Amino acid sequence: MLTLLTVAALAADPAWIRDQVDPARIEADLRELTGEAELADGTRLISRSVKHPQIERAERWVVERFEAIDGLTVWTEAFDTSTSPYELHNVIAELPGTDPALAPMVLMAHYDSTASLDDGWDASTDPAPGADDDASGVATLLEAARVLSTWEPGFERSVRFVAFSAEEVGLVGSFAHVAALEASGETVHLALAFDPVGHNPGDSDVLWFSYDARWVAEADAIEALAEDAVDIDVTGVDQDLFGGDERSDHFPFWEAGMPALHIGTFPLPPSYHTGEDTIDQVDLTFLTEVVILATSRASAEAEPLEQVGGCSCNHAGSGGLLALALAGVLTRRRRELG
């Protein structure tokens, strides 16, 4: 009888992912999104409110950041809304899988912001840095995209990164996105919403997520992964135990019967939805663990391709080095095949 070794692609190995994730890139994204650092054109993003003129610059920033990553297909999705005087778009980037019949694995966050809990806040002029909520989530998507795009053999399943607009004014972007999916007969394999994931209350190193009873298997899977992959505790709570969770972009997916989890920190900090939600609210070490978790989960679900067919190496020890060498062989072979 033939004994088959279980062969795990390196890209599904959280240790490989940890090596690839770069906190400096995450921090650079956060600094630009929150106005801490100038953008390439010398401007600063003061606000990403849908009622602030810079919402258009914020959208362009997200597009440019995804477009700078090799291998991604990037597009925007317009939607009608009366919540803004500007034309709003979700920004979508996809790492195409080799099997287009498979529904995509989705990582998502929202790039709009608010400071509506500040007395007298004028959305059209006043700051809304939204560092934790939800620049942290957008930075998570970008770094996961950078890491996954470096896996040269690719993935069977597409990985889609969706940065929503108009979350803060009633999940408008995500409701429109899910309606468009339904209209075209599409669904998702699994959608993970990261909102917010940067603040680490009391240095507790606990990341929460909510799930609907329909998605218990998905909840169990991410908890199991977290035990090996990250240095934070990841705990899921059935939404029925706390009166339901309609607070983020996972909700339209639940309404449509599509599997999704809402990943975030709890309790929310005093800076939530105020002008005080600046970059100092974000624990970069904690956020880096969230990125490793997000990337590892997406990689595993997207079914990474092996470096070569029939390779019986595993990713431990010298097997990892062999795998890397074989990755080069496959790349060359692909080029020859044109």
Ligand SMILES: [Zn+2]
């Ligand atoms: Zn949010």
